[in-house]
Amino acid sequence: MNKILTSLNTFALILLFLSFVFSVFSITTLKVDETQSIKVNFYELIEIAEQPKRLSGTKPKESIQEADLNKVEENSEVKKSLDFEKYKLNKPDIKRELSKIKLSKEREVILKISAIIQDKISSVWIKPNSLSKVLAAKVLINLAPSGEVINFEMVEPSNDKVFDESVLIAINKISFFEEVLGLDRKLFESNFRNFKLVFKSSGEIE
Amino acid sequence: MKRSLIILIFLSSNIFSLLEIEIIKGSDNLSKVAFVPFGIEENVNENYGEQISTLIEKNMLLFGEFENLDKAEMLSFPDSEEDFYYRDWKIMGVDYSVIGKINSVNALGNLNISYSLFNINRRIKILEGEIVGRENNIEGIAKIISNRIYEKITGLKGIFDTKLAYIVNSDAETYQMCISDIDGKNEQILFTSAAPIMSPDWSPDRKKIAYVSFENGLAEIFIQDLASGERESIQALGMTNSAPVWSPDGKSLALVVSFSGNPDIFSYSINNKRLVRLTNHYGIDTEPSWSPDSKKIIFTSDRSGSPQLYEINTQSKRKKRLTRDGNYNARGRYFPDGKSIFFVHGNDGNFQIATKKLSSRFIETLTSTSLDESPTISPNGNIIIYATKDGSKGYLGGITLDGKSRFSLPVKNGSVREPAWSPLFN
Incomplete structure (x- = not known):
């Protein structure tokens, strides 16, 4: 044992x-x-x-x-x-x-130009009182390398007529995005040739 | 096949990954509108053309919601679409132009007026209309045209034919219950008393006003018919009654009844004169107001120790606390869409008008004066008028919900208090 x-x-x-x-x-x-x-x-x-x-x-x-x-x-x-x-x-x-x-540098440039575009649109967009509604409208912008707006189209309208109209008025006020002028051509083609603006109303009282 | 599939996926993912820039903030600027003097036909009084466009302009600018183009700066005075050139207005930074013409006046004194509204940035005519009205009612015609223009531009109901009720206290012994047009014109004194008058509220059909009067020594609710001037006391149970508010369906009044000094909220049915108790608490429950669907009532209660806003479902009697920020939130009212509330928010001895979305936790103060009370909202939900003080004198201030415009209403002889905005004409 x-x-x-x-x-x-x-x-x-x-x-x-x-x-x-x-x-x-x-x-x-x-x-x-x-x-x-x-x-x-x-x-x-x-x-x-x-x-x-x-x-x-x-x-x-x-x-x-x-x-x-x-x-x-x-x-x-x-x-x-x-x-x-x-x-x-x-x-x-x-x-x-x-x-x-390389990407992070490109990203920086894209972010910088996006911020300028954002400011530019904000300064002309007269946001209507949408009461408590949460709204969003997407607009596709088509730019020439000169920065000229060749075409724009509301690809995803909100279901509020006045809100959509206010967006179209704002874009109509801008015919140039000169900010893209100095851009590297490849960067322009892949990011700013076609881009979308998303207009939002949070429904908060502002 | 596999390879082409992969390429396809790659391409499509590329399309969907388009740069998206979010725009959340709008401009601080106002839309600029040009009110072109209306044209006239030969047999029409030549002053009418300018008179009507000036009246429309005054209406539209009343609450500071728009900016105008001075007549001296206008490059042309078109009165028809053929003479209208967008570039003349685009150059001046105009967003909308209003043009019109008085076409004829007939033997009965009826004017035939046509008008158009142009969106300059979009280069389109967005409104065209014709209206027939009496020569002596040119102000009324201007209000109707203004409402239509306002509605087209903002998407909100026009409010230029609404009215305001308020209390004027010219000296210690003179209290007046008054109503006037929203622009301050056509003031009418409904009732004068040596004792205080309080809490006016419009019936939904705009034909009656309910208010509290102390003429018999204690708080008593009266309903006054505007057309006949007749007053009816609804002293419900021989006790003090106060803060009457009409339900939007016109069937009941929410009011406060005090049994042995303890105020609670009741609903009073106008047709069968029945009183239904809604709250029963030893704290003070007061300042009721209905939700737009007439199903809920918001009220102020100090049951938690400080005045806070609560909501009660009139059917299930279920209560819900609505405010938690700060130790003074009172006199709540719903927005016309029922999704937000506005109220008086007290903070360190300052009392300001604040708003809160019911689905959100946060409250936002709107006004910057310090003794604001009794806010009332325009029926389209875009403007709040409230009573405030300059020294000891009370006057009415106003603010648009986007905060872009602050204004004060014309000063009266005496302190003005407790404004109540009328509903829209149905």
């Missing part, structure tokens, strides 16, 4: 030990992955991209340290190929990050 117990005990101990070892391993492997994905900094990546031959470090964090890089250069072929794969995986990241920066 005792024997059985002790053997069971040892078995349990072995299991415990093994699970501990496994867990330790799994933690470390997880850690590596996390650091790779988290600590991969965009600027580090650019540097990496410029010196692809030197890149073979076990961790990207270390790869920017020259000394370490030289050290790992002597490492085995297998490791090199593995890291090269990592580098390959990182390439689209760079593109993405670059396009993100």
Whole structure:
């Protein structure tokens, strides 16, 4: 009986030990992955991209340290190929990050011009008293690159005649959106060639 | 096939992702209207042309809802569509032009007048009409034309033929119950008393006025017929009765009855003279007013410790508290659409007119004077007139709901209080 117990005990101990070892391993492997994905900094990546031959470090964090890089250069072929794969995986990241920066700059320009257009329309729109009704009307605007309003159309009228009429009057008062004049052509075509104005009345007493 | 599908989806998503710019705020400017002197035919009194356009102009500008173009600045004086050129008005920044002509006057003294309204920005004629009226009623004709123009531009009912009831207190012992046209003309004194008069309210058919008079020493409700001048006391139960308000269907009066000094809200049926108790609370319940569908009554009660507004369903008697902000919200009234209320909001000793959408938590103060009371709304829901004070003298102020225009009504001999705007003519 005792024997059985002790053997069971040892078995349990072995299991415990093994699970501990496994867990330790799994933690470390997880850690590596996390650091790779988290600590991969965009600027580090650019540097990496410029010196692809030197890149073979076990961790990207270390790869920017020259000394370490030289050290790992002597490492085995297998490791090199593995890291090269990592580098390959990182390439689209760079593109993405670059396009993100470009996008955020474009976004800024679009937002700025949208705000000017918003102000311009607000300054001529004489909003009627719609009592407590919540209303919205959408107008599609068609611009020439010169900023001239070529055409406009109420694509989604509200169900209030006077509200719709007030919107059409406001747009009739504006024949130019000069704000788009200096815009990059591509940006103009994709954002301001056709855009929508959404006129809203919240139903609150203003 | 798969590839083309993907492209299609991509394209369509691109179409739907058009830039959308939201416009929520409107301009602070007013619409500019040109009132062109009306033309006349040969046999018509030549003053009439200018007279009628001036009357229409005065009506339209009464509450500061529009801006006008001075006659001296007009580039032309067209009286028919053939002579009308949009560019003449566009240059002057005009939004709408009113033109017209007095075509004839017949042996009975009837004028035949035609008029048109143009939307300058849209370059379209939006209204055309003809009206026949008596020569001696040129003001009445101008009011009808003004109402039609106003309605076309704002989408709201014209209110130029409405009236105002109010109390004038010229000295300590003279109280007058008065009514006048909304522009202050044609004032009529309905009743004069040495004791206070309070709380006038119009019957929905505009033929009677209910008010409280202290002529017999205690608060008593009278209904006065405007045509005959006859007064009828409805002293319901031999106690003090006050704050009568007609239900929009004309069948009942909401009023306050005090049993042994404790005021509660009652409904009084005009036909069978029956009194129905609506509230029964040891707190003060007062200042009732009906919802537009005659189903609910808003009232002021101090049951929570401070004056707040409550609503009661006259059928189910279910009550609901409507205001929670601040420690003074009183004399509530519904907007004509029943979706918002306006009332007197007290804050640090200032009493201002405030509004609240029933579906929202927030209240918004409208006026900037500090002792405002008894607000009354135009039947089209666009203007509020209220009583306020300059020193000890009371006068009537007004404000449009968009806050763009504030005005005060012509000063009278004495303090003016408790304005009540009449309903529209049906």
